[in-house]
Amino acid sequence: MFRDRIMVQRRDGKNISDEAEWINADDVKHFTREMFAKQQYRIVIHTEDGQFVHCFSNDAFLKLMSKRHGMIMTDAGVVGNLNKMKSVDYENGKVYFDLEEEEYITISRPRTNIVREYIQKLFGR
DSSP states (O other): OOOOEEEEEEEETTEEEEEEEEEEGGGEEEEEEEEEETTEEEEEEEETTEEEEEOOOHHHHHHHHTTSTTEEEEETTEEEEGGGOOEEETTTTEEESSTTSOSEEEOOGGGHHHHHHHHHHHHOO
16 A cells, blocks of 8 residues: 655644654644744644644755665755666766766765765675
């Protein structure tokens, strides 16, 4: 059975966690709408496990996705699925996703060794 998931941030009173997480759509009891700024609303998701808001934070999204197997942050604001990579060029700081080396993401200098170690652990190369 396929289960839909929603990316959320936990809410405790008026405080919203900086961390994103997944919840199953089937666990939702109900939704409410609340105003959080002048003319701006957010959806509050109510479950047996507490209250959540739909995640709109780019940083929280990138951090959550980088926890998945094969995903790693290679540069500021860049997360790549290394299971899909075709090649890597550490000298020029690029991970390629096609054989023509046209589709790529960048690797920042400070993250080069981290990416190299991750690829070695992932693929043994």
